[in-house]
Amino acid sequence: MSVASAEKSADVRAGRPIAPARRSRLSQTKREWVAAYLFLLPDVLGLLLFVGIPMVLSLSLGFFDVSGFGTYTFSGLDNYRRMFGDPLFLGSLQVTIKYVVVLVPGLYITGLGLALLVKRPAPLLGVFRAMLFLPNVISLVVVALIWKFLLVDRIGVANVLLSKIGMGGRSWLGDPDLALWALLGVTIWFLMGFYMIIFLAGLQEIPREYYDAARIDGAGAWRSFWDITLPLLKPTSFFVLLVSLVAAVAGPQGFDLVYVMTSGGPANATNLTTYYIFDQAFRYSNIGYASAMASFLVLVLLVFSGILFALTRGGRFDFD
Amino acid sequence: MTLQGGTRTFGVSRRSLIKAGAGAAGGLGLFGPSALPLISPRSAMAQDAPLTFWQFYAPGGQVASQTTWFEETVASWNEQNDQQVELVYVPNSDYMDGTKLPTAFAAGEGPDLFIISPGDFLRYYNGGVLQDLTPFMEQEAIDDFFPDVLANRMVDGKVYGLPMEVEPMAFYYGLRAWEEAGLTDGDIPQTWEQLLEVGQQLTNDQRFGILFDTNPGYYQNFTWYPFMWQGGAEIQNDDATSGMRDPGAVAALKFWQDAVNMGVAPRTVLGGGGWDVAPNLSTGYCAIQNVGIWAISALAENAPDFEYGIFKLPIPEGGEYTTDLGGWAFVANSQGKNPEAAAQFIVWALGTMSEDSIQRGVAWCTEAKSDMAPRQSVQEVAEQGGFAEGPLAQFAQEILPGGRAEPRVTPEVYNSISVAIQAAMLNGTDPEQAAEQAATEIEAFLATYDGAPIL
Numbered sequence: 001m002s003v004a005s006a007e008k009s010a011d012v013r014a015g016r017p018i019a020p021a022r023r024s025r026l027s028q029t030k031r032e033w034v035a036a037y038l039f040l041l042p043d044v045l046g047l048l049l050f051v052g053i054p055m056v057l058s059l060s061l062g063f064f065d066v067s068g069f070g071t072y073t074f075s076g077l078d079n080y081r082r083m084f085g086d087p088l089f090l091g092s093l094q095v096t097i098k099y100v101v102v103l104v105p106g107l108y109i110t111g112l113g114l115a116l117l118v119k120r121p122a123p124l125l126g127v128f129r130a131m132l133f134l135p136n137v138i139s140l141v142v143v144a145l146i147w148k149f150l151l152v153d154r155i156g157v158a159n160v161l162l163s164k165i166g167m168g169g170r171s172w173l174g175d176p177d178l179a180l181w182a183l184l185g186v187t188i189w190f191l192m193g194f195y196m197i198i199f200l201a202g203l204q205e206i207p208r209e210y211y212d213a214a215r216i217d218g219a220g221a222w223r224s225f226w227d228i229t230l231p232l233l234k235p236t237s238f239f240v241l242l243v244s245l246v247a248a249v250a251g252p253q254g255f256d257l258v259y260v261m262t263s264g265g266p267a268n269a270t271n272l273t274t275y276y277i278f279d280q281a282f283r284y285s286n287i288g289y290a291s292a293m294a295s296f297l298v299l300v301l302l303v304f305s306g307i308l309f310a311l312t313r314g315g316r317f318d319f320d
Numbered sequence: 321m322t323l324q325g326g327t328r329t330f331g332v333s334r335r336s337l338i339k340a341g342a343g344a345a346g347g348l349g350l351f352g353p354s355a356l357p358l359i360s361p362r363s364a365m366a367q368d369a370p371l372t373f374w375q376f377y378a379p380g381g382q383v384a385s386q387t388t389w390f391e392e393t394v395a396s397w398n399e400q401n402d403q404q405v406e407l408v409y410v411p412n413s414d415y416m417d418g419t420k421l422p423t424a425f426a427a428g429e430g431p432d433l434f435i436i437s438p439g440d441f442l443r444y445y446n447g448g449v450l451q452d453l454t455p456f457m458e459q460e461a462i463d464d465f466f467p468d469v470l471a472n473r474m475v476d477g478k479v480y481g482l483p484m485e486v487e488p489m490a491f492y493y494g495l496r497a498w499e500e501a502g503l504t505d506g507d508i509p510q511t512w513e514q515l516l517e518v519g520q521q522l523t524n525d526q527r528f529g530i531l532f533d534t535n536p537g538y539y540q541n542f543t544w545y546p547f548m549w550q551g552g553a554e555i556q557n558d559d560a561t562s563g564m565r566d567p568g569a570v571a572a573l574k575f576w577q578d579a580v581n582m583g584v585a586p587r588t589v590l591g592g593g594g595w596d597v598a599p600n601l602s603t604g605y606c607a608i609q610n611v612g613i614w615a616i617s618a619l620a621e622n623a624p625d626f627e628y629g630i631f632k633l634p635i636p637e638g639g640e641y642t643t644d645l646g647g648w649a650f651v652a653n654s655q656g657k658n659p660e661a662a663a664q665f666i667v668w669a670l671g672t673m674s675e676d677s678i679q680r681g682v683a684w685c686t687e688a689k690s691d692m693a694p695r696q697s698v699q700e701v702a703e704q705g706g707f708a709e710g711p712l713a714q715f716a717q718e719i720l721p722g723g724r725a726e727p728r729v730t731p732e733v734y735n736s737i738s739v740a741i742q743a744a745m746l747n748g749t750d751p752e753q754a755a756e757q758a759a760t761e762i763e764a765f766l767a768t769y770d771g772a773p774i775l
Binding site for chain 1: 419423425447525526535537735739746
């Protein structure tokens with residue numbers, strides 16, 4: 001019995017008149033809608049203010065020649081035309097494609113692999129999980145500085161250790177053939193703990209009984225992985241692929257690590273499109289051109305996200 | 321929107337655009353008209369607020385003596401004037417090639433006073449934000465500045481910036497590494513070839529022989545220009561073609577490429593970059609470093625026990641000696657709170673014939689920092705004091721003569737040269753091909769460029 005109905009019964013027993021129940025002007029359903037919108041309002045306001053309006057302004061700036069000193073001249077599609085004739089922009093797209101093609105599967109494999117490793121009960125499991133996630137709580141600038149120091153030519157720790165097996169003497173950040181790989185290695189090291197946690201959550205959702213049944217039917221670990229784990233991880237996989245794709249194309253780690261570790265060099269070997277956009281906007285004051293490139297990048301991301309959504313029917317999965 | 325010059329270009333002010341955006345937001349019911357002042361706080365700013373002076377020295381800079389010089393200069397002005405000046409420290413990494421200044425100006429919130437290198441002069445001059453200092457200066461004081469040094473801060477005979485220093489480039493070497501390799505004073509290289517030979521002798525599995533800057537940026541270009549000039553090439557020829565495809569420029573690209581390919585020069589540098597001497601030279605990462613005069617005070621501050629020598633830039637076969645004379649200048653924002661007062665502050669600090677102004681220049685070049693003087697009067701006083709002996713004397717007598725002021729170029733020209741240097745030095749691109757590409761891009765840009773002259 002609720003408190004209200006108990007009080008009502010007491011009033012009836014005591015012979016006191018019962019006050020008429022105050023009727024709300026809104027139905028229960030509508031009140032729930034209002035409550036929901038009120039809860040959502042801060043997020044919506046924040047998104048509009050800090051994402052929506054800047055995006056609209058950025059999209060608009062792409063049609064202007066912006067001097068960087070307060071003068072805006074309407075230039076129509078000039079910035080977009082310039083983009084496709086700019087070898088540095090096209091080069092940066094090539095670098096970004098290589099980066100995405102390695103990073104997204106790399107994060108998927110390392111994240112899932114680590115999650116499978118730390119899923120089983122073991123001594124000090126919490127410590128291992130925390131250690132793997134730890135890079136995510138460190139500032140990207142600090143991460144970049146530490147790795148830059150470790151990868152220094154000749155005297156860096158990486159080269160000193162590799163020289164013991166006859167593989168030293170490489171310029172990890174100064175050789176155009178190696179710099180992007182070094183950057184990818186650091187990026188995967190930095191992000192894999194985050195994706196491990198997501199996969200871990202997905203793995204813990206899979207009922208234990210499925211594995212027990214498979215084992216009784218004679219399935220080994222490999223068969224269980226392919227026929228139970230992977231299919232039931234579809235929603236998690238979709239989320240990881242989508243988020244890592246966005247992170248690879250426009251995530252802060254790409255920009256921050258490049259900014260601190262290589263400045264887009266050597267010879268533009270790590271000049272990701274996000275970094276090139278920054279360069280054009282802030283080093284050359286080509287804010288209109290940079291905005292056009294940013295809009296193009298958003299469009300590319302939307303197209304790829306759309307394809308992912310289409311392939312998975314909007315992220316809905318069945319497990320037939 | 322207004323039509324400009326009969327073309328289909330529409331001039332829209334930044335404020336109009338932001339207001340339009342904010343208006344659109346208001347239309348969504350998110351903001352009322354009262355929100356606009358929040359977007360443009362400058363409109364509500366008091367006219368007598370202190371002038372902000374952005375630089376990377378004070379308060380809290382890396383070298384105490386330089387911080388003190390800035391603080392004392394501003395304190396002295398503030399004692400004598402109603403219009404106060406306030407120092408705003410911007411870390412060096414955010415200043416040189418950084419975002420702080422460009423972002424501030426793009427937002428219409430640029431500082432009232434700031435310092436710039438010649439490499440950035442045209443960007444701000446062509447942007448229309450540099451205040452003419454000429455009306456506030458006596459002709460005698462203008463004439464007191466060395467013409468070459470002042471020239472790249474002038475347009476159409478007007479002065480838009482006053483240099484505080486002249487910073488020639490040279491090579492520094494660690495004496496211990498030099499002696500360990502069995503080298504003597506007689507081995508000081510005179511030519512590029514000799515430099516590479518000495519570099520090879522100094523290179524081992526823990527150390528590079530020679531260090532050139534490897535990071536793409538204004539500074540790397542600045543350090544590369546003298547090698548191009550030594551072979552007789554120029555960024556821009558008199559006939560508006562680019563000298564980047566001339567043999568001198570190709571040879572300079574190849575010289576740096578050879579140094580890297582031979583394993584004598586590193587592909588990456590330590591610390592803040594190639595300008596940072598303590599993390600690279602005094603730690604033993606390299607034995608010889610291509611760096612400017614400021615390294616004297618930097619080593620005195622950060623590695624006082626490190627013993628080193630200096631020699632001037634070697635030249636190519638048949639080339640002529642020169643070096644690059646860098647240095648920063650005080651400039652005023654013509655769209656700031658009080659541009660006239662800002663100009664007066666600069667002239668008072670660096671550009672009058674008063675004893676105070678000259679002594680301030682001397683103190684900066686010989687005590688706070690280790691620099692050559694931008695003015696005859698400062699040079700004369702300094703020669704009796706700080707420039708009389710030691711490394712500064714070597715710079716004054718041996719390295720400075722024959723030097724050329726750092727060129728002022730637009731970001732577009734800078735970028736084409738930077739891409740060529742990076743490609744040849746670090747990517748193994750044929751220097752001739754890299755130079756040709758840069759020359760083509762520069763010529764295409766110059767064909768339509770109508771800003772202040774590139775020097």
